[in-house]
Amino acid sequence: MISVEEALQKILDAVTVLDVETVPIMDSQGQVLAEDIISGINVPPLDNSSMDGYAVRSADTTGATQNTPKTLNVIDTVIAGSISKNEVTPGTAIRIMTGAPIPSGADSVVQFENTDDPKNKDVSLNQTPAQVNVFTPVIPGQNIRYAGEDIKKGALTLKKGMVMRPAEIGLAASMGRSQVKVIRRPVIAVISTGNELTELDTPLSPGKIYNSNSYSISSLVKRYGGIPKMIGIARDDEKDLLSKLKQAQDADMLLTTGGVSMGDYDMVKDILARDGEMIFWKVRVKPGKPLAFGKIKSKDKDGNPRAIPHLGLPGNVTSCMVSFELFVRPALLKMLGKKNLAKPTVSAIIEDTVKNNDGRRVYSRAIIEKRNGNYYAHLTGPQSSGMITSMSMANGLVIIPEDNGSINKGDTVQALMLDWNEEVNI
Amino acid sequence: MISVEEALQKILDAVTVLDVETVPIMDSQGQVLAEDIISGINVPPLDNSSMDGYAVRSADTTGATQNTPKTLNVIDTVIAGSISKNEVTPGTAIRIMTGAPIPSGADSVVQFENTDDPKNKDVSLNQTPAQVNVFTPVIPGQNIRYAGEDIKKGALTLKKGMVMRPAEIGLAASMGRSQVKVIRRPVIAVISTGNELTELDTPLSPGKIYNSNSYSISSLVKRYGGIPKMIGIARDDEKDLLSKLKQAQDADMLLTTGGVSMGDYDMVKDILARDGEMIFWKVRVKPGKPLAFGKIKSKDKDGNPRAIPHLGLPGNVTSCMVSFELFVRPALLKMLGKKNLAKPTVSAIIEDTVKNNDGRRVYSRAIIEKRNGNYYAHLTGPQSSGMITSMSMANGLVIIPEDNGSINKGDTVQALMLDWNEEVNI
Numbered sequence: 001m002i003s004v005e006e007a008l009q010k011i012l013d014a015v016t017v018l019d020v021e022t023v024p025i026m027d028s029q030g031q032v033l034a035e036d037i038i039s040g041i042n043v044p045p046l047d048n049s050s051m052d053g054y055a056v057r058s059a060d061t062t063g064a065t066q067n068t069p070k071t072l073n074v075i076d077t078v079i080a081g082s083i084s085k086n087e088v089t090p091g092t093a094i095r096i097m098t099g100a101p102i103p104s105g106a107d108s109v110v111q112f113e114n115t116d117d118p119k120n121k122d123v124s125l126n127q128t129p130a131q132v133n134v135f136t137p138v139i140p141g142q143n144i145r146y147a148g149e150d151i152k153k154g155a156l157t158l159k160k161g162m163v164m165r166p167a168e169i170g171l172a173a174s175m176g177r178s179q180v181k182v183i184r185r186p187v188i189a190v191i192s193t194g195n196e197l198t199e200l201d202t203p204l205s206p207g208k209i210y211n212s213n214s215y216s217i218s219s220l221v222k223r224y225g226g227i228p229k230m231i232g233i234a235r236d237d238e239k240d241l242l243s244k245l246k247q248a249q250d251a252d253m254l255l256t257t258g259g260v261s262m263g264d265y266d267m268v269k270d271i272l273a274r275d276g277e278m279i280f281w282k283v284r285v286k287p288g289k290p291l292a293f294g295k296i297k298s299k300d301k302d303g304n305p306r307a308i309p310h311l312g313l314p315g316n317v318t319s320c321m322v323s324f325e326l327f328v329r330p331a332l333l334k335m336l337g338k339k340n341l342a343k344p345t346v347s348a349i350i351e352d353t354v355k356n357n358d359g360r361r362v363y364s365r366a367i368i369e370k371r372n373g374n375y376y377a378h379l380t381g382p383q384s385s386g387m388i389t390s391m392s393m394a395n396g397l398v399i400i401p402e403d404n405g406s407i408n409k410g411d412t413v414q415a416l417m418l419d420w421n422e423e424v425n426i
Numbered sequence: 427m428i429s430v431e432e433a434l435q436k437i438l439d440a441v442t443v444l445d446v447e448t449v450p451i452m453d454s455q456g457q458v459l460a461e462d463i464i465s466g467i468n469v470p471p472l473d474n475s476s477m478d479g480y481a482v483r484s485a486d487t488t489g490a491t492q493n494t495p496k497t498l499n500v501i502d503t504v505i506a507g508s509i510s511k512n513e514v515t516p517g518t519a520i521r522i523m524t525g526a527p528i529p530s531g532a533d534s535v536v537q538f539e540n541t542d543d544p545k546n547k548d549v550s551l552n553q554t555p556a557q558v559n560v561f562t563p564v565i566p567g568q569n570i571r572y573a574g575e576d577i578k579k580g581a582l583t584l585k586k587g588m589v590m591r592p593a594e595i596g597l598a599a600s601m602g603r604s605q606v607k608v609i610r611r612p613v614i615a616v617i618s619t620g621n622e623l624t625e626l627d628t629p630l631s632p633g634k635i636y637n638s639n640s641y642s643i644s645s646l647v648k649r650y651g652g653i654p655k656m657i658g659i660a661r662d663d664e665k666d667l668l669s670k671l672k673q674a675q676d677a678d679m680l681l682t683t684g685g686v687s688m689g690d691y692d693m694v695k696d697i698l699a700r701d702g703e704m705i706f707w708k709v710r711v712k713p714g715k716p717l718a719f720g721k722i723k724s725k726d727k728d729g730n731p732r733a734i735p736h737l738g739l740p741g742n743v744t745s746c747m748v749s750f751e752l753f754v755r756p757a758l759l760k761m762l763g764k765k766n767l768a769k770p771t772v773s774a775i776i777e778d779t780v781k782n783n784d785g786r787r788v789y790s791r792a793i794i795e796k797r798n799g800n801y802y803a804h805l806t807g808p809q810s811s812g813m814i815t816s817m818s819m820a821n822g823l824v825i826i827p828e829d830n831g832s833i834n835k836g837d838t839v840q841a842l843m844l845d846w847n848e849e850v851n852i
Binding site: 044050052079082100101145150158166167172173174176178195197206207213215218219222236263264317321373384386419 | 451452455467469470471472476478503505506507508509523524525526527538545549550552571575576577583584591592593594595596597598599600601602603604620621622623624626627630632633634635636637638639640641642643644645646648649656662687688689690691692695696741743747773799808810811812813814815817818820845
């Protein structure tokens with residue numbers, strides 16, 4: 001059996017960064033930019049005021065105090081979006097609003113609060129007085145935002161490989177871009193296998209269970225930025241499984257759940273080996289040992305042969321979700337063009353004693369809590385791989401190394417965080 | 427001027443948890459469950475095998491070793507989804523696949539690996555042998571998952587208030603639920619104000635800038651689970667602003683950007699005060715001082731009067747985004763029914779010296795990095811509130827307290843994390 005690291009490396013080697021699509025900036029959130037964006041404009045385009053106040057020649061304000069103000073003649077008012085036709089000459093000022101371009105002749109702005117502008121008494125008064133008294137001197141450049149201060153025309157502002165977040169979307173907009181080129185999202189086909197599976201909203205006959213893996217796995221696909229293609233349940237017969245596999249042939253990756261154990265009808269791994277290439281079966285990990293990985297033969301939309309990376313996840317609900325976090329998530333992020341493929345981990349003090357004697361690396365469902373500056377981990381009760389309740393209670397997985405007989409209460413362990421908090425949504 | 431805490435409290439007091447909607451479980455991710463879900467079934471429904479192997483009477487295996495195996499007559503094979511009609515009597519065994527119900531008479535399962543089943547030589551062999559040799563004893567209950575072990579019929583399994591994550595979605599599915607009641611997502615209307623604003627993809631005339639706030643703010647709304655309603659640009663005249671406000675009247679919250687400063691055409695706060703209720707204007711915070719908050723009069727779909735919470739965000743790109751993180755995000759999460767409203771913070775060692783003399787709390791854009799187990803923070807260059815590039819570089823905001831003259835290089839500060847990593851997407 002291969003190790004977790006070997007398995008992950010083989011999976012990552014088999015997937016590639018996907019191709020590029022052009023999307024409206026509002027749709028690009030979370031995707032990776034696939035072009036360098038060079039600004040065609042200065043941002044801001046012109047020198048402008050960062051305050052509501054008076055555009056002045058700073059020399060005219062030298063020595064101004066509350067008791068000995070400098071009096072200037074007000075020759076115009078300029079608001080954002082307009083340009084004053086007048087020039088500030090010695091002894092004059094132009095009343096200016098935040099964002100308005102600095103009039104010629106002025107080298108600084110005195111904010112309203114440092115003058116006797118009527119606004120100081122009542123902000124709803126929109127009067128341009130004939131004269132203004134300035135109480136505080138300004139220095140050249142004061143309260144001016146210079147053209148190109150944020151973004152210089154010709155500057156490489158957004159780089160290929162950056163993740164589009166709200167700030168990057170705003171940045172693209174501030175350069176006038178309504179669309180960007182990004183790596184497209186992978187379409188991940190999801191098939192659950194097993195005669196025992198019953199679709200939701202139908203009665204459960206004896207010996208059957210509801211299909212839950214399709215939903216938890218497809219939700220994980222969405223959570224990490226992929227597009228799930230839910231194909232449904234394949235019965236444990238070759239004809240049905242092959243017909244469902246055919247529906248997955250345009251996907252970027254295929255995930256099946258179940259059918260990878262030693263049972264008589266565990267056909268997923270057999271068909272993968274026969275109709276494709278089996279790269280590995282079984283990993284030294286608990287839960288999740290019977291993971292199968294390979295490439296299944298398919299056709300592209302022009303009928304040309306292609307091979308789809310196929311992960312055969314175990315059928316147990318927890319094994320299935322843990323395998324996704326360990327092996328599918330990094331592959332999905334690589335396809336999306338992301339560089340940071342590792343889940344965050346923390347060092348935590350364990351509050352249980354855990355035995356591990358079978359040579360596999362164990363990922364135990366745990367609640368990780370921060371108390372007095374330290375992280376503590378306690379297990380979410382029984383760790384049977386069939387228990388989805390333990391996965392729901394957990395916010396992390398405590399890693400028990402392969403070569404470790406046991407971990408004692410009070411030892412420091414590494415914990416892989418499933419949820420930092422509840423903000424990861426949509 | 428009120429403090430950040432007072433402002434946030436006034437905003438939170440003015441918003442309420444939204445009403446309930448019923449959605450397909452696949453659409454519920456990130457939403458808060460609005461019902462208690464009691465399981466109508468046991469999960470698993472029947473005692474079943476956790477291994478591929480042989481269902482036996484454990485007493486029949488006592489003393490079995492590799493050299494002195496116990497030989498049992500194989501009377502049937504049972505797979506998941508089927509029920510064996512036969513009973514395991516002394517001296518017999520039923521070949522059983524993972525997930526198949528335990529036949530009557532059996533109290534344990536011996537896995538294939540501890541027998542001479544043909545699978546051990548070739549997993550693709552599906553033969554039911556007439557007899558099997560068992561090499562290892564089993565104890566009662568071994569390799570059996572009992573009915574209700576994961577979820578007991580009648581148990582409160584998913585509680586009102588839980589956030590639907592992939593595990594909770596799988597859990598709902600495992601009980602057969604295809605739909606759940608959740609708190610609906612808030613619709614947040616977004617209007618940018620200012621004569622200087624130009625829509626994307628149109629040429630920029632002198633003195634104008636592109637409207638970027640609508641995009642960064644609407645992206646933040648999406649990121650935290652709201653539904654943005656982008657109304658566009660309102661000119662600095664009352665008629666246009668009122669017509670845009672009318673388009674927002676069915677929203678759960680209204681966000682405007684700009685129009686809250688001291689300028690002649692900063693009408694947002696004036697209209698809020700005149701046509702609604704102004705709860706506060708200006709907060710002791712930097713960037714973001716001229717924040718306005720109140721309730722604007724509106725009508726519901728039946729024509730009845732209602733009041734919409736309205737945050738007038740500053741027009742500067744960075745002030746606008748920082749105000750969103752500090753004030754809008756918690757309100758949005760409260761409307762979604764979430765309990766954990768605070769952004770995560772870390773203690774970090776600052777690598778710059780920052781002066782703060784004006785009595786406001788400063789949130790400085792910073793890059794927070796973990797090195798040798800400690801977090802370090804360094805500022806992203808110039809902190810002008812007009813600079814969106816500094817927001818794009820940042821993954822956190824260093825908090826400089828109001829009462830602090832300066833923070834020196836090497837001091838420990840609190841940093842509010844904007845992004846833990848790049849996985850927050852879609």
